[in-house]
Amino acid sequence: MADRGEILTNKILSKIGASSITDLAELLPSPHTTDIYIKTAEEDLKVNNIEDAFHKLSLTHATLLHQCMLQRLHKTSHKRSNDPASESEPDTLASEKVTLSAVDKDETLKLLQKLPSDWTVVQITSSTMGEANLPRIGCNPSTPGLYIARCSCGPSPTITFQTVSTPQKDGVRGIVQEVEIIKEENKIINKDYRGQHEKYWKKREELDNRMKCVVRSMAVAWLQHWSCLLIGGLHPREQKLLEEVTSRILSTCKMSMSSNQIQLFQSLIGCPDPDKKAGNLEAGIIFSVRAGIAALLGESVRSECVKNLYKAVQSESANLEKIHNADRNPVILVIGKSIAALPWEMVWVLRDRAVTRMPSLRMLAFLYEHHASCTSSILVQGVNPSKGFYVLDPESNLPRTRARLKNCFAESGWPGITAKAPTHEQFKDALTNQDLFVYVGHGSGSQYMPGEIVEGVECRAVVFLYGCSSVRLASRGRIPEPWGVVLSYLVAYCPCVIGMLWEVTDKDTDNLTQEMLNAVQGKSGKAGSPLENPPADLALLVAQARSVCNWYLTKAAVCVYGLPVHILNNNL
Incomplete structure (x- = not known):
């Protein structure tokens, strides 16, 4: 019986093009194959194969997100193939599919080569295995060991690798x-x-x-x-x-x-x-x-x-x-699923620095290639602060927030909606045609624009979600990877999302919103404050704006997902 099972397994593997279960894991990466990647990465590290270990560990990050993005690309390809007026699938679409499906070590290194040479990617992977990778809701694992890979990007990338043990105290x-x-x-x-x-x-x-x-x-x-x-x-x-x-x-x-x-x-x-x-x-x-x-x-x-x-x-x-004392280039943190809820940006070495997050190296390269190849993208053009749209208190139950922010939005000159729920069409139009979209209300705004609808949009704007837990990634039963609306925005090609990791107080958040909006539009902050001369780098601006918050919990909650983008302003 065992022999028959082995024969059947080998037949299935051969049809897929794999010679072993390990090969299958690389051909079909998923959250369920995390243990295989970690074990093989450990073997690579024993013989100092740094690049192989980095590649294997990169396959543990955001595999469900990759599958969602590939589904979108498949739908786009299928729609074009059935449209007589549509031209054949462009090379960019095929290239995007290859980027997300990269499972070969050399392909993984090529992803680093494609990224700007002034970016630093830091991949932090948890060493947890087994049940820890399939957590139940309300069940939190102990602090894990880490694999940290610090990568310089550009034509000649380097990978610096170090393991970090579980704290002993x-x-x-x-x-x-x-x-x-x-x-x-x-x-x-x-x-x-x-x-x-x-x-x-x-x-x-x-x-x-x-x-x-x-x-x-x-x-x-x-x-x-x-x-x-x-x-x-x-x-x-x-x-x-x-x-x-x-x-x-x-x-x-x-x-x-x-x-x-x-x-x-x-x-x-x-x-x-x-x-x-x-x-x-x-x-x-x-x-x-x-x-x-x-x-x-x-x-x-x-x-x-x-x-x-x-x-x-x-x-x-x-x-x-x-x-x-020298200036530092922006950092993109690729953080493992079990430790993504931690406030990494507040660790002293990153505080007041330009830091963004991405769920995986593949998604980072995918999003960068998409925007870098589009001359009208804000990554190429820069963010125009005069092109914005806002949704303020759509449930009409935050009167103090409206009072604090109404003048700020009025001075921006942007169109917007106050104390009224936006329609799907208004939401979509703002995401696709504006450079900045600001939501100030409860949660992430998904009650007005659900994630599955967001995923069908091609988002141009930088998105500010000033609501409680707006960029939180949460476990969903026994599904092995946490999810949140911020990932839906990435599926929608959104270049950058700014939001909160957990619940925050309204007054602190309103002050942050006001100072951020003023800084984005090039207005100087108070003399002697970090925003006295606001930087053009949006991630750095967010880092400096944290000083406005009175509560540390609010400062630590502010988080940037996406690409490092810059703001256009005549005063800068």
């Missing part, structure tokens, strides 16, 4: 659980403390402090010295200086390293000191280059080779200071 083993608990308590605080103002503000302050502790634990107890891998790449001049400094240090110590070790070493010594960043949260965080060097070499921090190497690093302090 009892107090930080439940980072993922703690965030979920904070979110749940934050969600019900209005109901539990209605009319009890003193208790309400005390509880809100407690939740604020707990979220600060979570972010600090992410940096200090989990990522530790490998926080340095999350930072964006340097501009060519500073990168060349860093390479020269590295060469001198290794030459002085008569030490040789593998290519991956050299990249890790450069990340360690080139990372800014957190104590020199503004903000009380970073105060007292010790970024230990010496501990990182010891981990890199597999030696004790007291060993002679670590002491000598660290001494050589200190001798280059003047040059390293220039690197630490």
Whole structure:
């Protein structure tokens, strides 16, 4: 019986073109094959096959999203083939299908080559396996180990790879659980403390402090010295200086390293000191280059080779200071499904930096290729702040929000809808014909424009969803990947979505909305504030606008999904 089953399995595999279950997993990537990718990636790492490991782990990200996007492309192709007036399928459509279906290592590396050389992609993959990849609703796994791959893009991409262990201290083993608990308590605080103002503000302050502790634990107890891998790449001049400094240090110590070790070493010594960043949260965080060097070499921090190497690093302090103070390129975070709910943008090395998220490398390359090949796209043209549309309080039950924002929207000169539900056609028209679409109301607006309808639109606009949990990804029963309306916008080719990871307070969010809208239109903020001279980079503008929020929970909730885009403004 076993032999017959094996024969049947082999016949099925041969018809698909696979020689083994592992081959099948690569031919038909899905959330259910995550364990296979992780196991084979671990084998690759044992023999230092960094590119193979990166490729295998990239196949664990957003496979359901890829399938949804491929379904859209199939429908588009089928519609054109049945339309006599339509021309044959353009090369771009075929190219997009290949990008999403890339399952070969060389094809994965080509995706990095296609991206702009001033982008840095950081892929963070959870090492969890088995039941942890099929979570039940309300069941949160413990804090996992991580695989971090930091990728420079462009014609000659590099991949720097490092594993990060599960935190060992009892107090930080439940980072993922703690965030979920904070979110749940934050969600019900209005109901539990209605009319009890003193208790309400005390509880809100407690939740604020707990979220600060979570972010600090992410940096200090989990990522530790490998926080340095999350930072964006340097501009060519500073990168060349860093390479020269590295060469001198290794030459002085008569030490040789593998290519991956050299990249890790450069990340360690080139990372800014957190104590020199503004903000009380970073105060007292010790970024230990010496501990990182010891981990890199597999030696004790007291060993002679670590002491000598660290001494050589200190001798280059003047040059390293220039690197630490240099501007950094934008970062695109590709975050695994089980850790996507965490506020990665608030970790000290990313705070106040241009950071966006994408569900996978394939979706990033797909979206970039689509917009880069279209001369009228806002990625190519830039975002025109005079072309916008707004929906303000469509349920007509947020009078204070309307009062705070009505003048701001009036001054923008945009058309919009206030205290009235938009129709599907109004929603679609705004997404396809405007450069900016701003929704201010409850949730993500999916009650007016469901995700399945959004997916049928070809979205031009940058979308601001200023509602509670508007870009949250949530589990759906035993479906192995979380979903949210933000993914529907990506299926609709939306270049960039800005929203909230969890529930937020209206006053804080309204202040953020007002300052963001003013900054997008080139208006200067208060003297001495981060938005006094608003940047053209939208992701950087969002990062700086967080300072407007009074509550840390609101700052940590703000999130950008999509491509790094820039705003057109005569004043910039």
